[in-house]
Amino acid sequence: MPDVDVVVIGGGATGAGVLRDLAMRGLRAVLVERADFGSGTSGRYHGLLHSGARYVVHDPESARDCARENAVIRRIAPACLELTGGYFVATPDDPLDYAERFVPACAAAGVEVDEVSPAALLDAEPLLNRRIWRAFSVADASLEPWELIDANLASARAHGAEAWRYTRLTRIVTGEDGAVAGVELEAGRTGERRTIACSAVVNAAGAWAGQVAALAGARLGMRPGKGAMLVMNRRLTSAVVNRLAPAGDGDILVPVHTVSILGTTDVEVADPDDVRVTDEEVRALLADGDRLVPGLSGSRVVRAYAGCRPLYDEADVDAAHESREISRAHHVVDHGQRDGIRGLWSIVGGKLTTYRLMAEQTVDAVAGALGVAAACRTADEVLPGSEEGRSYWLGERLAALEAEGGGDADLVCECEIITSGQLQAELDAHPDSTLDDLRRATRLGMGPCQGAFCTCRAAALLSDRQGMGLNGSATPDPNAALLAFLAERVRGTRAIAWGDQLAELWLEAGVYRGTLAVDTIGAAGNGSQDGAPSHAEP
Amino acid sequence: MTFTDAADRHYPAFSTDACIKCNVCNTVCPVARVTDLFPGPKYVGPQAQRFREAPRSADHSVDLCSGCGFCTRACPQGVRIAETNSRARAEMVEERGSSLRNRVIADTDLLIRLGVPFAPLANFALRSRILRWIGERVVGVHRSAALHPFARRTFQAAVARRRVSDDRGPDRTLIYFHGCAVNGFETSLGRDAISVLERNGFSVIVPPQSCCALPMISNGLYPQARAKARRNLTVLGDYARRGYRIVTTSTSCGYTLKAEYAEMLDLDDPDARAVARQTWDICELLGDLHERSKLDTRLAPLDRELPYHPPCQLKAHGIGTPAMDLFALIPGLRAWNSEHDCCGAAGTYGLKRERWQIAQDVGRGLFARLRERPAPDMACDSETCRWQITASTSIPARHPVEYIAESYRRWDAAHIGEVARAEAGTQLGAT
Numbered sequence: 021m022p023d024v025d026v027v028v029i030g031g032g033a034t035g036a037g038v039l040r041d042l043a044m045r046g047l048r049a050v051l052v053e054r055a056d057f058g059s060g061t062s063g064r065y066h067g068l069l070h071s072g073a074r075y076v077v078h079d080p081e082s083a084r085d086c087a088r089e090n091a092v093i094r095r096i097a098p099a100c101l102e103l104t105g106g107y108f109v110a111t112p113d114d115p116l117d118y119a120e121r122f123v124p125a126c127a128a129a130g131v132e133v134d135e136v137s138p139a140a141l142l143d144a145e146p147l148l149n150r151r152i153w154r155a156f157s158v159a160d161a162s163l164e165p166w167e168l169i170d171a172n173l174a175s176a177r178a179h180g181a182e183a184w185r186y187t188r189l190t191r192i193v194t195g196e197d198g199a200v201a202g203v204e205l206e207a208g209r210t211g212e213r214r215t216i217a218c219s220a221v222v223n224a225a226g227a228w229a230g231q232v233a234a235l236a237g238a239r240l241g242m243r244p245g246k247g248a249m250l251v252m253n254r255r256l257t258s259a260v261v262n263r264l265a266p267a268g269d270g271d272i273l274v275p276v277h278t279v280s281i282l283g284t285t286d287v288e289v290a291d292p293d294d295v296r297v298t299d300e301e302v303r304a305l306l307a308d309g310d311r312l313v314p315g316l317s318g319s320r321v322v323r324a325y326a327g328c329r330p331l332y333d334e335a336d337v338d339a340a341h342e343s344r345e346i347s348r349a350h351h352v353v354d355h356g357q358r359d360g361i362r363g364l365w366s367i368v369g370g371k372l373t374t375y376r377l378m379a380e381q382t383v384d385a386v387a388g389a390l391g392v393a394a395a396c397r398t399a400d401e402v403l404p405g406s407e408e409g410r411s412y413w414l415g416e417r418l419a420a421l422e423a424e425g426g427g428d429a430d431l432v433c434e435c436e437i438i439t440s441g442q443l444q445a446e447l448d449a450h451p452d453s454t455l456d457d458l459r460r461a462t463r464l465g466m467g468p469c470q471g472a473f474c475t476c477r478a479a480a481l482l483s484d485r486q487g488m489g490l491n492g493s494a495t496p497d498p499n500a501a502l503l504a505f506l507a508e509r510v511r512g513t514r515a516i517a518w519g520d521q522l523a524e525l526w527l528e529a530g531v532y533r534g535t536l537a538v539d540t541i542g543a544a545g546n547g548s549q550d551g552a553p554s555h556a557e558p
Numbered sequence: 559m560t561f562t563d564a565a566d567r568h569y570p571a572f573s574t575d576a577c578i579k580c581n582v583c584n585t586v587c588p589v590a591r592v593t594d595l596f597p598g599p600k601y602v603g604p605q606a607q608r609f610r611e612a613p614r615s616a617d618h619s620v621d622l623c624s625g626c627g628f629c630t631r632a633c634p635q636g637v638r639i640a641e642t643n644s645r646a647r648a649e650m651v652e653e654r655g656s657s658l659r660n661r662v663i664a665d666t667d668l669l670i671r672l673g674v675p676f677a678p679l680a681n682f683a684l685r686s687r688i689l690r691w692i693g694e695r696v697v698g699v700h701r702s703a704a705l706h707p708f709a710r711r712t713f714q715a716a717v718a719r720r721r722v723s724d725d726r727g728p729d730r731t732l733i734y735f736h737g738c739a740v741n742g743f744e745t746s747l748g749r750d751a752i753s754v755l756e757r758n759g760f761s762v763i764v765p766p767q768s769c770c771a772l773p774m775i776s777n778g779l780y781p782q783a784r785a786k787a788r789r790n791l792t793v794l795g796d797y798a799r800r801g802y803r804i805v806t807t808s809t810s811c812g813y814t815l816k817a818e819y820a821e822m823l824d825l826d827d828p829d830a831r832a833v834a835r836q837t838w839d840i841c842e843l844l845g846d847l848h849e850r851s852k853l854d855t856r857l858a859p860l861d862r863e864l865p866y867h868p869p870c871q872l873k874a875h876g877i878g879t880p881a882m883d884l885f886a887l888i889p890g891l892r893a894w895n896s897e898h899d900c901c902g903a904a905g906t907y908g909l910k911r912e913r914w915q916i917a918q919d920v921g922r923g924l925f926a927r928l929r930e931r932p933a934p935d936m937a938c939d940s941e942t943c944r945w946q947i948t949a950s951t952s953i954p955a956r957h958p959v960e961y962i963a964e965s966y967r968r969w970d971a972a973h974i975g976e977v978a979r980a981e982a983g984t985q986l987g988a989t
Contacts, residue, residue, distance in 0.1 A: 147563075147564050253575050253608075254574070254575065254607070254608050255608075255611065256564055258611050278608040278609060279608075313563075313564050314562075314563040314564065315562070315563025315564035315565035315566065316563075316564050316565075317565075318563070318564070318565030319564045319565045319572065319575055320575040320576070413614065414609055414610075414611045414616075415609045415610065415611065415614060415615070415616025415617070416616070417609060418606055418609035418610075418616040418617050419616040419617065422616065422617045422618055422619055426595075426597040426601070426617075426619040434579060434600070434601070434605055435579070435605065435608070437605075437609070467608070468575075468577065468578075468579070468604075468608075469578065469579045472578075472579065473579050520575060520576045520577075520578065520635065523576075523578050523635065524578045524579075527578050527579075527580055
């Protein structure tokens with residue numbers, strides 16, 4: 021008798037969606053994630069709920085999926101959305117004839133588009149290029165990935181599933197018949213090992229799916245495509261803006277909470293953990309960004325980051341073509357049929373927008389093999405937190421703070437408006453959180469100062485809780501947490517360290533190295549006297 | 559909108575990009591210093607700005623910003639905090655509307671039109687404690703707020719009868735923008751200003767004019783403010799483009815003409831640019847004359863102490879304290895600078911029932927210092943500051959140029975025979 025029916029590998033949107041679907045169909049399931057939920061590709065994308073229009077011309081299958089799932093997510097997860105709307109706009113640098121292909125392709129793929137006059141567009145989005153000559157509105161929206169993952173996990177837990185973060189898969193155990201028998205796991209922070217017996221494993225590790233499959237001796241033709249993005253200090257547009265052209269580098273601008281995200285490059289990489297942003301990528305993004313919003317390159321960039329698309333080359337043959345041309349469509353790979361490893365499925369490719377559909381198709385296969393006939397209900401049942409059907413809006417946090425008396429509130433993160441009460445609540449729920457976990461849960465440190473002012477306050481909070489005995493056994497030491505978070509925040513500013521952000525870095529260096537002398541943090545933290553990271557060195 | 563691209567730091571809301579959260583603005587804010595109701599310039603400025611997207615306003619505490627502008631001048635990164643706040647307030651007013659009280663106290667032209675013809679009655683009402691108490695309850699103007707009595711006749715009406723000097727061309731003729739204080743309340747300041755300018759060889763033209771619109775700007779009533787500003791620009795722009803200088807006796811009106819028509823109201827046409835370029839504060843102009851050895855320095859002694867408070871708006875001009883330089887020319891006059899940031903009045907801010915106490919607390923240090931070193935009266939370049947100081951300390955307050963005028967008058971009185979002899983001598987020599 022196995023411990024569970026299914027183990028899901030990977031705590032991104034897809035894995036969380038698979039776990040929820042499994043649990044809702046009555047299967048006993050557990051999800052393991054090597055780091056924090058949503059710390060891989062799901063937490064490193066541009067924040068766009070696709071209308072599908074981006075893909076209509078060259079990948080109509082993906083377009084159709086996006087259009088369908090867009091409507092589903094609006095229904096089941098409105099609380100994870102800001103309904104910004106979106107546009108496709110033709111700048112003078114875009115092909116004259118693309119619209120002639122775009123409009124019929126949208127109709128064919130079931131993607132709704134409406135042509136709007138450039139004058140009306142510029143009235144609504146005054147920072148856009150005044151020379152935009154054609155525009156279409158589409159059903160894009162801004163999607164908060166961590167909320168979506170959390171909601172899926174909450175729903176899965178409510179149906180009896182479990183999800184463990186900071187748990188690494190070390191081996192997929194197969195029986196003599198070649199069928200999956202269990203998994204070996206290692207808790208990342210305590211090093212504790214355990215084995216879980218199961219009937220099936222779903223590999224939802226996305227860009228890392230090749231590495232996971234290898235643990236069972238199977239080979240997957242993953243082609244991780246790195247996409248770099250820039251975080252602008254403020255919103256430059258209130259709706260999503262896409263270039264009316266075949267996909268390029270800086271061709272999309274997405275309002276995400278307080279910022280605009282400019283994306284994305286596409287560079288094939290060997291290692292999905294290689295998400296460094298290069299100078300070339302930054303330059304390419306800024307140059308293209310200026311075509312959408314003139315002056316964008318001169319306004320403040322607070323961070324650069326990259327994620328790896330979980331692209332999968334089904335044919336696994338034509339290695340010559342570039343990764344942007346590889347289909348964004350997803351595939352459920354049955355390793356029983358393909359590699360003789362029964363009970364192992366990989367879900368690869370796809371987009372965050374289609375996470376639920378990917379989960380549904382995966383679980384259809386798994387449930388069928390396990391003899392469970394229950395139908396998928398994930399498209400019908402609203403996710404926890406979305407019951408009221410309300411989406412968020414930009415001013416929500418400020419309005420809430422003002423209602424509480426504004427300046428009286430104990431703000432930890434000023435840029436993104438996070439009170440100590442909110443962090444305490446998050447720590448009560450997840451006592452072992454690192455500051456980076458708190459960031460994904462609350463946006464801590466994601467504003468213009470990139471942690472310069474909130475890191476010491478948040479670390480002080482961990483320290484206070486330590487004194488009160490509220491921290492978990494896996495809670496990082498507050499000093500180590502401080503150093504790690506600073507290092508991580510500074511890392512993302514290296515590629516864009518000029519102008520105002522450089523001034524910010526110097527101020528941060530003054531605060532932490534000068535005033536607080538963090539370099540002298542010794543053995544109490546994980547840092548050492550001579551090995552302290554030069555995290556605040558611009 | 560006046561911005562040309564997303565990096566246009568001239569546009570206040572975009573200048574907030576430069577904020578590095580250093581808190582310098584918070585350390586100089588006179589309002590945050592005295593009340594927890596105002597979360598400070600960093601919060602309501604660059605921080606809140608990232609959460610704002612018209613037409614839906616998320617905040618209200620920005621309305622406690624008095625607009626003194628210290629934050630903008632202190633910011634090492636060049637963030638135009640006060641200007642951002644003003645625009646945020648205007649968006650809030652556009653979305654949620656404005657109180658009748660704010661619309662009335664911001665329309666000084668209207669108040670003067672209503673108050674001056676009935677000055678005896680209106681001034682009786684302003685002195686009546688019971689009527690002021692009712693005014694506080696019904697209208698929301700604090701019963702102790704500084705309200706200056708109305709003049710019996712507007713300055714415009716007075717100068718219309720006394721045709722002021724002829725036009726002798728842009729170099730020798732000045733355009734006097736007297737503002738509402740002189741027009742409806744302190745007409746003698748206007749007369750003094752003209753006499754001082756004429757004594758220095760200028761002709762002075764007083765064109766028809768409206769309120770500069772600053773009270774409307776600071777109450778977030780931008781459309782109304784734009785209408786006033788456009789009327790002024792039509793008249794003043796014509797002179798300014800031809801090279802005439804415009805002189806003001808209020809550092810508030812002066813700064814509005816110099817900067818805020820463009821910065822706040824997005825009025826950025828040739829008229830607005832010419833007016834901004836050609837506008838001078840009267841002390842700035844006299845100081846400039848003196849630097850070029852063209853000021854008539856035949857000034858009689860005024861043997862006394864003179865406390866002087868430089869208003870916030872003067873600091874925005876970035877011209878130093880020309881009044882102090884002029885006081886130094888008057889023999890015996892021992893002027894001293896209050897060295898205090900703000901009196902609290904901030905135009906109409908201190909009038910409001912819910913703001914009066916904050917305004918008092920802001921000015922408390924100034925009031926204490928003025929009481930410590932008693933003097934018969936004191937000097938200050940902005941009218942609402944003068945009225946606030948007088949209402950809070952009982953010390954009369956005058957514009958700096960009034961002391962210059964007084965010194966000139968005394969010199970004339972003392973040298974009346976000399977002048978006659980000199981003129982007679984000139985005539986003799988000529989024959």
